[in-house]
Amino acid sequence: MSQVIDQKKLTRKDFSTDQDVRWCPGCGDYSILANVQRVMPEVGVMPDNMVWVSGIGCAARFPYYMDTYGFHTIHGRAPAFVTGIKATNPELNVWLASGDGDSLSIGGNHLLHCLRRNLDVRILLFNNRIYGLTKGQYSPTSEVGKVTASTPVGSADQPVDPCSFALGCNGTFVARSIDVEAKHLAGVLKRASEHRGTAFVEIYQNCNVFNDGAFKSFTDKDNKLDNQLRVENGQPLLYGKDNRRGLRLDPKTLALETVTIGENGVTEADLLVHDESNGVIASLLVRMPRPTFPVAIGVLFRTERTTYDESLRQQKQAVVDRAGANDLEALLNSGNTWEV
Amino acid sequence: MAAQPEPAGSGERSSNTPKTIIGAVVRFAGDSGDGMQVTGDQFTTTAAVLGNDLATFPDFPAEIRAPAGTLYGVSGFQINFASKDVFTPGDRPDVLVAMNPAALKTNLPDLVPGGLLVVNADAFSPQNLKKAGYEKSPLEGSELEGYQVLSVDITKHTVNAVKPTGLSVKEANRCKNFWTLGLMYWIYNRPLELTLEWLQKKYAKRPDVVEANSLALKAGHAFGETVELGYQRYEVPAAPVTKGKYRNIAGNTATSWGLVAAAQLSGLEVVLGSYPITPASTILHELSKHKHLGVTTIQAEDEIAAACIAIGASYAGGIGVCTTSGPGMALKMEAIGLAISVELPLVIVNIQRAGPSTGMPTKTEQADLLQAVYGRNSEAPLCVIAASTPGDCFHMAIEAVRLATKFMTPVVLLTDGYLANGAEPWLIPKVEDLPKIDVNFRKEAEGFHPFLRDPETLARNWAIPGTPGLRHRIGGIEKDHDSGHISYDPQNHERMSQVRATKIANIAKFVPEQKIGLGDDHGKLLVLGWGSTYGAIREAVRNCRDRGLSVSHAHLNYLFPFPRNLGDVLSRFDRVLIPEMNMGQLVKLIRSEYLIPAESYPKIQGQPFRIEELEDRIRKTLEN
Ligand SMILES: Cc1ncc(C[n+]2csc(CCOP(=O)(O)OP(=O)(O)O)c2C)c(N)n1
Ligand code: SF4
Ligand SMILES: [Mg+2]
Numbered sequence: 001m002s003q004v005i006d007q008k009k010l011t012r013k014d015f016s017t018d019q020d021v022r023w024c025p026g027c028g029d030y031s032i033l034a035n036v037q038r039v040m041p042e043v044g045v046m047p048d049n050m051v052w053v054s055g056i057g058c059a060a061r062f063p064y065y066m067d068t069y070g071f072h073t074i075h076g077r078a079p080a081f082v083t084g085i086k087a088t089n090p091e092l093n094v095w096l097a098s099g100d101g102d103s104l105s106i107g108g109n110h111l112l113h114c115l116r117r118n119l120d121v122r123i124l125l126f127n128n129r130i131y132g133l134t135k136g137q138y139s140p141t142s143e144v145g146k147v148t149a150s151t152p153v154g155s156a157d158q159p160v161d162p163c164s165f166a167l168g169c170n171g172t173f174v175a176r177s178i179d180v181e182a183k184h185l186a187g188v189l190k191r192a193s194e195h196r197g198t199a200f201v202e203i204y205q206n207c208n209v210f211n212d213g214a215f216k217s218f219t220d221k222d223n224k225l226d227n228q229l230r231v232e233n234g235q236p237l238l239y240g241k242d243n244r245r246g247l248r249l250d251p252k253t254l255a256l257e258t259v260t261i262g263e264n265g266v267t268e269a270d271l272l273v274h275d276e277s278n279g280v281i282a283s284l285l286v287r288m289p290r291p292t293f294p295v296a297i298g299v300l301f302r303t304e305r306t307t308y309d310e311s312l313r314q315q316k317q318a319v320v321d322r323a324g325a326n327d328l329e330a331l332l333n334s335g336n337t338w339e340v
Numbered sequence: 341m342a343a344q345p346e347p348a349g350s351g352e353r354s355s356n357t358p359k360t361i362i363g364a365v366v367r368f369a370g371d372s373g374d375g376m377q378v379t380g381d382q383f384t385t386t387a388a389v390l391g392n393d394l395a396t397f398p399d400f401p402a403e404i405r406a407p408a409g410t411l412y413g414v415s416g417f418q419i420n421f422a423s424k425d426v427f428t429p430g431d432r433p434d435v436l437v438a439m440n441p442a443a444l445k446t447n448l449p450d451l452v453p454g455g456l457l458v459v460n461a462d463a464f465s466p467q468n469l470k471k472a473g474y475e476k477s478p479l480e481g482s483e484l485e486g487y488q489v490l491s492v493d494i495t496k497h498t499v500n501a502v503k504p505t506g507l508s509v510k511e512a513n514r515c516k517n518f519w520t521l522g523l524m525y526w527i528y529n530r531p532l533e534l535t536l537e538w539l540q541k542k543y544a545k546r547p548d549v550v551e552a553n554s555l556a557l558k559a560g561h562a563f564g565e566t567v568e569l570g571y572q573r574y575e576v577p578a579a580p581v582t583k584g585k586y587r588n589i590a591g592n593t594a595t596s597w598g599l600v601a602a603a604q605l606s607g608l609e610v611v612l613g614s615y616p617i618t619p620a621s622t623i624l625h626e627l628s629k630h631k632h633l634g635v636t637t638i639q640a641e642d643e644i645a646a647a648c649i650a651i652g653a654s655y656a657g658g659i660g661v662c663t664t665s666g667p668g669m670a671l672k673m674e675a676i677g678l679a680i681s682v683e684l685p686l687v688i689v690n691i692q693r694a695g696p697s698t699g700m701p702t703k704t705e706q707a708d709l710l711q712a713v714y715g716r717n718s719e720a721p722l723c724v725i726a727a728s729t730p731g732d733c734f735h736m737a738i739e740a741v742r743l744a745t746k747f748m749t750p751v752v753l754l755t756d757g758y759l760a761n762g763a764e765p766w767l768i769p770k771v772e773d774l775p776k777i778d779v780n781f782r783k784e785a786e787g788f789h790p791f792l793r794d795p796e797t798l799a800r801n802w803a804i805p806g807t808p809g810l811r812h813r814i815g816g817i818e819k820d821h822d823s824g825h826i827s828y829d830p831q832n833h834e835r836m837s838q839v840r841a842t843k844i845a846n847i848a849k850f851v852p853e854q855k856i857g858l859g860d861d862h863g864k865l866l867v868l869g870w871g872s873t874y875g876a877i878r879e880a881v882r883n884c885r886d887r888g889l890s891v892s893h894a895h896l897n898y899l900f901p902f903p904r905n906l907g908d909v910l911s912r913f914d915r916v917l918i919p920e921m922n923m924g925q926l927v928k929l930i931r932s933e934y935l936i937p938a939e940s941y942p943k944i945q946g947q948p949f950r951i952e953e954l955e956d957r958i959r960k961t962l963e964n
Contacts, residue, residue: 017813019825019826047811048805048806048807048808048809048810048811049805049806050805051805053652056816063813063815064813064815064826066813067811068811069805069806069811069812069813070812070813070814070815071652071655071682071813071814071815072813072814072815072816072817073648073651073678073815073816074648074674074675074678074816077644077645077648077675080613080640080641080644080645080646080648080649080652081648081649081651081652081655082652083613083638083640083645083648083649083652084611084613084638084648084649084650084651084652084653084654084655084656084658084660085652085653085655085656085805086656087611087636087638087649087652087653087658088609088611088636088652088653088656088657088658089656089657089658089804089805089806091806092656092805092806109641109642109645110641110645110648112641113641113645312636312638315631316631316632316636319631319632320631320632322632323632324632325632325633326604326632326633326634327632327633328600328601328604328633328771329770329771331597331600331630331633332587332597332768332769332771333585333587333768335587336385336587336588337585337586337587337768338388338389338585338586338587339584339585339586340391340578340581340582340583340584340585340586
């Protein structure tokens with residue numbers, strides 16, 4: 001089924017299966033797949049040591065197309081499967097592909113616990129703001145009033161922002177990118193691959209069949225630069241066609257405001273500088289209301305914390321150091337015993 | 341349980357020479373704060389060391405901290421000890437120790453007529469009587485007439501006894517269970533040494549507590565001795581048990597240790613995903629102590645995650661296990677279906693409790709058999725086995741892992757609350773005598789696909805991530821029989837469904853044939869049981885056979901598939917009676933599998949069968 005591979009010469013082909021890809025023509029999932037396959041050779045992990053895990057949904061078909069180990073599980077529970085995989089073999093390099101319904105509706109609970117535990121896994125959440133596979137019902141990220149098959153007069157529920165959720169769960173790496181922004185996405189994936197712990201990446205993905213144009217307002221060629229804020233660690237938060245728009249923090253309200261350099265005496269020095277390790281800035285960036293503000297993409301937050309798998313390993317080692325390993329006989333004979 | 345040759349308090353009142361009896365059932369009952377479990381444990385240890393066969397059962401209140409003195413705050417501990425084989429903690433106590441009115445009220449109905457009732461008279465205050473719902477003290481009326489009543493001011497005696505230690509009255513008061521234990525030791529002519537030694541060890545850091553409890557224990561004993569109680573004393577000699585080293589073991593401890601043993605015997609890590617639920621939680625607690633023995637435990641966010649964690653572990657080359665009770669198993673079912681579809685090993689231990697829904701979490705039942713066998717969407721066969729005694733839990737846990745890995749399948753191991761908390765002396769097995777569990781991961785890339793099968797067992801090959809050259813994808817979508825790729829082909833689906841079913845059915849070829857546990861292999865009546873009813877059925881059948889009835893007992897450990905000779909075994913009896921703590925679940929399986937008119941004897945009270953109920957039913961069945 002698989003060929004033996006020379007690590008030094010890994011190419012994107014080494015990560016591609018011969019399976020027919022079954023997404024709708026024009027689906028954003030294709031460009032994500034292409035990007036992932038392009039980035040994988042740079043990750044430095046042999047395909048034999050890599051596992052792609054998913055739940056159910058269009059996004060969750062992803063593992064079938066990666067020539068690595070792959071486990072297509074059940075709806076929403078992929079983080080729990082990964083927990084078992086990493087607890088058993090922490091050496092494996094594990095990735096998880098998921099949709100907005102899979103991750104935030106049926107699987108919200110597991111995502112929460114994966115993030116707070118900081119399990120060593122890279123989670124790609126393909127956010128198309130719709131249930132694709134089940135033919136177009138609204139999802140937890142759909143905007144209020146969304147008209148779909150199941151909500152003919154519009155949905156009543158407030159959407160959840162995936163990155164906000166991830167920050168709220170004490171995620172250690174929170175990033176965002178867009179299916180069609182190939183270079184940007186590749187950069188974010190590379191960063192995610194380098195993170196130890198749960199690397200959470202939300203990818204805006206166009207479902208051209210059931211929610212076409214959901215991200216048009218910031219992906220259309222003509223206006224995207226005015227609507228995308230590409231954050232870079234240590235750089236001022238600048239955006240706009242001529243890179244003269246920026247974000248400033250109002251110290252009185254602790255809220256962000258958009259400003260234009262050169263107007264009202266605003267200079268670059270007035271702008272907020274992005275600091276990946278600053279959770280406050282991250283939470284401001286992920287909650288910026290549209291369309292007043294641009295959409296922040298890039299690595300929004302990153303910090304280091306012991307991973308769950310590492311903690312498990314350390315605890316085990318500590319017990320072995322104290323009790324010695326593998327004495328079943330001693331266990332069976334422990335406590336009160338008597339001879340007859 | 342032991343026969344009850346004579347209630348402990350019956351007969352002569354003069355002699356102080358102990359009279360030898362075959363056995364007795366003693367129940368300690370008091371407020372949850374009265375230390376009845378410790379008292380029972382100590383009485384048990386001493387009986388065990390003296391060589392009695394025994395079985396015990398604790399009865400905790402459902403509330404964590406029930407208000408003192410209330411009916412629902414009563415905690416009990418029952419022991420059946422004898423000089424012959426003991427199979428259950430006993431139907432009814434010969435001796436009841438009631439430390440307060442509430443304990444008397446809730447337990448008196450069980451005491452055998454003429455039995456000995458020891459009560460702490462000090463606790464029968466107007467306030468306590470009221471809490472127990474007594475209008476006037478039962479110690480004064482005629483209510484207790486049919487029993488031997490030994491009403492003692494236990495609290496006062498205890499406080500006096502421990503005075504020299506200078507402990508406060510409140511602390512002194514806490515020693516009254518040891519005073520009571522001392523008195524029971526006197527009645528059954530038992531030595532105090534083991535308990536004295538235990539106190540030394542247990543409270544090494546509190547010499548005053550050791551001293552006080554030791555004084556109380558001795559005083560209780562001396563009370564019997566010096567007050568010249570006119571009560572009969574008894575001697576229960578050692579039972580003729582197999583030579584060897586023993587320990588007392590409760591079902592949940594045995595299950596936990598069986599899983600630890602399985603890790604050692606297979607050389608694989610046991611990865612437990614579990615979410616706390618009564619009465620399964622103590623397995624999670626126990627396994628969490630043994631990280632140095634090849635066990636990883638994860639307290640999952642819910643039972644679904646617990647199952648998925650376990651499956652993920654098996655996928656990665658460990659032994660995925662989850663321990664739960666009925667409601668938790670219900671939550672796991674979709675994940676179990678995946679494990680069936682991708683054919684990965686998985687062990688689900690269900691410590692059944694009384695339901696539906698929350699039901700009565702601390703009470704026992706056997707009503708998850710059909711859930712285990714059939715409770716999934718579509719055709720999703722798996723293997724179901726059950727343990728019959730606390731000690732058997734150890735061996736069946738190993739067996740569950742052996743079957744799961746040999747056949748690449750989920751295995752449900754059913755135990756229940758009665759087995760979980762019940763305890764019995766257990767001949768400690770030698771590790772070198774335990775059967776190794778052979779596991780072979782697929783290594784060679786030549787000709788590999790993930791659903792290649794062993795021609796004999798039909799198990800697919802287990803290829804774990806990280807193996808060079810075996811990269812593959814698996815999932816819950818139907819796969820092609822010959823390549824393992826996704827397939828929606830109608831013929832292929834039927835073929836795969838059949839393969840999955842045949843694989844499970846074939847397990848019968850690899851497990852022991854069904855034996856008749858007691859009695860002839862043919863006759864008028866076979867009593868067929870499974871799970872924790874073992875002891876009660878065995879005892880009842882033994883008693884009936886002693887009276888010359890044509891009845892035998894067979895007990896199932898393998899429920900799906902059934903042992904290959906079961907049809908044969910059943911066909912040699914005129915009638916088959918199936919007692920179960922449910923509304924008749926095994927009987928449905930037996931009827932549909934073998935087309936015989938097996939008779940059901942259901943009991944669904946959250947309580948195990950009494951031996952006398954079973955005897956009655958056997959007798960009546962044979963009469964008509
Ligand atoms: C237990 C269960 N319930 C429901 C479904 C049906 N289902 C499959 S995918 C899906 C939603 C998928 O939406 P999303 O996760 O956003 O993925 P997308 O298809 O949009 O990529 C649903 C409801 C299922 N497979 N399993
Ligand atoms: S339904 Fe939408 S998300 Fe699913 S494959 Fe088609 S376009 Fe993509
Ligand atoms: Mg979606």
